[in-house]
Amino acid sequence: MFARAFRVRANTAIKGSDRRKLRSDVAAAFPNLSAEQLAEFIPNKEELNVIKIYSHKGEAVTVYMNHRNPILFEVEKTLYPTVYSLWVYPDLLPAFSTWPPVLQKLAGGADLMLPGVVVPSSGLPQVEQGTLCAVTLLGNRAPVAVAVATMSTAEMLAAGMKGKGFAVLHTYLDHLWEYGDKSYPPTLAPSVPDCAAEEGAGDEEEQEGEEPVNSFPPDPVEHVDIGDLSLKEQDSCAEPLGKEEFHENRAAEPAENASTEDQQKPENSRTPQEQMDALFHQCFFHALKCKVKKSDLPLLTSTFLRSHMFSCCPAGQQLDIKKSSYKKFSKFLQSMQNQKILQVKELNKGVESIVEVDWKHPDIKAFAVPEGFSSASAAQDSKSEDREQAYHAPEIIPLYGVSNRMVPLFQESGHRKGSILSSSEVRNIIINYVKTNELVDESNKNFVKVNAILCDCLLDKSEQDEISHLQWDDLLSRCLERLQPLHQVTFFGQEPVVRKGNIEPINITIAQRSSNKKVTIIKNLELYGLDPQCVANALQLKVQASATITPVPGAKDRVQVQIQGNQIHHLAKMLLEEYQLPRKYVRGLEKAPKLGRKK
Secondary structure, three states: OOOOOOEEEEEEEOOHHHHHHHHHHHHHHOOOOOHHHHHHHOOOOOOEEEEEEEOOOOOEEEEEEEOOEEEEEEEOOEEEEOHHHHHHOOOOOOEEEEOOOHHHHHHOOOOEEHHHEEOOOOOOOOOOOOOEEEEEEOOEEEEEEEEEEOOOHHHHHHOOOOOEEEEEEEEOOOHHHHOOOOOOOOOOOOOOOOOOOOOOHHHHHHHHOOOOOOOOOOOOOOOOOOOOOOOOOOOOOOOOOOHHHHHHHHHOOOHHHOOOHHHHOOOOOOOHHHHHHHHHHHHHHHHHHHOOOHHHOOEEHHHHHHHHHHHHOOOOOOOOHHHOOOOOHHHHHHHHHHOOOEEEEEEEOOEEEEEEEOOOOHHHHHOOOOOOOOHHHHHHHHHHHHHHOOOOOOEEEEEEEOOHHHHHHHHHHOOOOOOEEEHHHHHHHHHHHHHHOOOEOOOOOOEEEOOHHHHHHHOOHHHOOOOOEEEHHHHHHHHHHHOEEEEEEEOOOOOOEEEEOOOOOEEEEEEEOHHHOEEEEEEOHHHHOOOHHHHHHHHHHHHOOOEEEEEOOOOOOOEEEEEEOOOHHHHHHHHHHHOOOOHHHEEOHHHOOOOOOOO
């Protein structure tokens, strides 16, 4: 339900009688909550808010918030707990376990299939069809999903643990979780063993001596192939495929990923979050002191992190902003800006750059480069890092917003003015509308009859008396033309950003200078996460010609790359082949010089 973004429509505080009614509704929905737990769950004095949202499918959902975190959501007058609540009350719902790699699929919107359910030696919880359940990962009692059983426990076993077992409503890592503080699940010891002790007492003792496994990958993006995932009927203790590899990979990560309490606490007793904050500060000052020069400014914040700060990270450690108290790199930079260390500006919409650094700031001057680094070696490392750092082209998805004129056509599907839809969603809504209202021409099914709503939404005034039927293609194209154009850009390792209008292409032009000399000018590189200075340096090395960064005429705080000669052939190879940008986002390639024939 929340695998895709939702739209917030209202946000109000819960007071007095509404709070008492909510407490009674929670008591009725979850009778196993004690009076003390109920008073803690729905407190008398703490701030409680109710938010009205619409899911991407148009479903109306009520979300109850306690401080920053959603604690409950309500759909069709039924209350459901969020994972934030289940981490506090892990025994609130009957729980079923699955393998850790399955989490990625659940967070992406998949339901839980029975072959992925772990059958413990004590047996599965007894539930009926329609029972609300929690889903946990093997080795940890903290729930990661809220789901509804599609069959009873007896039916699951009778079906040989095959087929769909649970319809998943909400998961850790989905957009409802992201609406909270994005905290990670706690590590809670299982109340019963997850494996059947079928191989003798010796094996039991060996299993009891093993360390508990932390089932949660701290990095939300965990790419694990689970295509062959299955449950062996005769071996309920079967290890998930690739489990040893999975844990070996985790062992290389920072200390906060370790499963035991002793591993989580370093010698200086700082929390993992404080350790990550300290690592970010160290790499930040190291990069400013040793790698960034005044001539590099303005510098894309993404380039600063990727090409400068990462290379300052000590061996065996890894920067991960989501494990810090800042959660987003932009918030970290805002904190540094508040201390007047640097200045960040949005030179292009949605693209931030560092425009100024105070190298005389006491914190920069007082920073000591860690042992094993030197200014010279750091500068050299920076150059090699620039060469080795792979550029990832952003994912760009055209979107459409429902305009005021188009509301009558979309309101039947639960959408309002400002609703954001993909082209496929628009197509499905239009097709359903036509079929529901029986507008397909019976004599020729390639045509659609134009009713009053289609007439008002899609036809110009001069056409309204002349056109009574539209072809399907014409109907859909007219609909897309009359919606507000938007686009979503997702840069590698960052959250998606939705912007108004269509994205401007990288614009390449040829200009004439004195003495009949030509120069190639490239604009809008920043919109695609490309640092103009890095592109200019790379081009200069490729073609052995002078390249400079100049301000864009008439545009404040925007820059362009200018290089001598007509270099479109080299640019095309760089942008299309090396950077893997789609051709439709590059304008001006047709101005390349024609290659002469060899005699």
